[in-house]
Amino acid sequence: MNHPDDFALDGNAVAGPLSEIFGVDVTSIRVTCEDCGATAPLARVAAYVRGPGSVLRCRSCTSVIGRFARSRDSIWLDLRGSTSWQLRATS
Amino acid sequence: MSVISRGFGGRGSGSDPRVPPGQYVTDDFPVLSAGPTQYVDTEDWRFDITDIDGSRTTLTWERLMALPSEEFTVDIHCVTKWSKLGTTWRGVPVSSLLDGLGTEAEYALVHCYGGYSTNIPLEDLLDGKAWIVFEYDGGELDPVHGGPARLLVPHLYLWKSAKWVNGIELRLDEQLGFWESLGYHEYGDPWLEQRYIGD
Numbered sequence: 599m600n601h602p603d604d605f606a607l608d609g610n611a612v613a614g615p616l617s618e619i620f621g622v623d624v625t626s627i628r629v630t631c632e633d634c635g636a637t638a639p640l641a642r643v644a645a646y647v648r649g650p651g652s653v654l655r656c657r658s659c660t661s662v663i664g665r666f667a668r669s670r671d672s673i674w675l676d677l678r679g680s681t682s683w684q685l686r687a688t689s
Numbered sequence: 690m691s692v693i694s695r696g697f698g699g700r701g702s703g704s705d706p707r708v709p710p711g712q713y714v715t716d717d718f719p720v721l722s723a724g725p726t727q728y729v730d731t732e733d734w735r736f737d738i739t740d741i742d743g744s745r746t747t748l749t750w751e752r753l754m755a756l757p758s759e760e761f762t763v764d765i766h767c768v769t770k771w772s773k774l775g776t777t778w779r780g781v782p783v784s785s786l787l788d789g790l791g792t793e794a795e796y797a798l799v800h801c802y803g804g805y806s807t808n809i810p811l812e813d814l815l816d817g818k819a820w821i822v823f824e825y826d827g828g829e830l831d832p833v834h835g836g837p838a839r840l841l842v843p844h845l846y847l848w849k850s851a852k853w854v855n856g857i858e859l860r861l862d863e864q865l866g867f868w869e870s871l872g873y874h875e876y877g878d879p880w881l882e883q884r885y886i887g888d
């Protein structure tokens with residue numbers, strides 16, 4: 599369904615750095631888009647990783663549902679655009 | 690489309706005075722994107738210039754094409770560390786869009802189809818330092834590289850050269866853009882290696 603020159607990868611492309619932030623395997627996190635209400639596992643959102651930082655977009659409506667970037671000594675996270683992130687508790 | 694791997698096949702930057710610190714030279718033109726490629730028909734293309742008093746000037750493609758354009762060759766530098774030397778573009782100097790306004794603005798927030806934005810001090814858009822470009826290497830600018838028209842500000846890191854531009858919001862204060870609000874430097878001078886906030 600992607601346009602041939604749409605450079606989106608699936609969410610697994612950001613599993614490494616995001617798992618580092620959250621301290622859990624993030625691919626099963628369920629993210630709900632604020633714009634259209636669609637919920638999807640992180641592994642299935644669109645990830646644009648060839649840029650200064652990474653951008654996660656809803657596959658249903660293309661809205662930005664998260665962004666993160668790494669600077670020299672920090673990780674920057676912006677989750678505006680998503681209503682919720684549901685992580686499985688491990689106790 | 691090949692994935693760029695840093696330092697592979699690129700020439701070292703050590704000896705070439707055209708290459709800023711920490712950059713390597715590539716002959717490719719990597720596509721960097723924060724979202725889906727925008728396909729904007731020139732018939733639908735609009736460019737809004739909004740001044741600090743809210744007054745708006747709208748440019749159509751026809752009017753853009755009627756302005757004097759120039760062809761120029763510059764080096765471009767991406768914060769992801771590649772530089773591309775001797776790239777040739779055609780476009781309209783941003784100063785020719787703004788000079789008549791007599792604005793008192795100090796900053797510009799550049800807006801794009803697809804929602805991207807970037808902030809630039811107004812003086813960095815004037816005096817032949819920035820263009821709205823619509824040709825690359827003698828041909829129409831490909832949508833994946835920002836066609837039909839992108840901003841080109843070659844003296845700053847390439848994230849400032851926003852693709853698919855559709856407006857300039859003139860401002861008295863500096864409002865941070867898409868990457869500048871997520872840890873990237875508000876100005877982005879490659880020669881000073883201003884990659885991140887605080888550099």
Ligand SMILES: [Zn+2]
Binds near residue numbers: 633634636656661
């Ligand atoms: Zn959505």
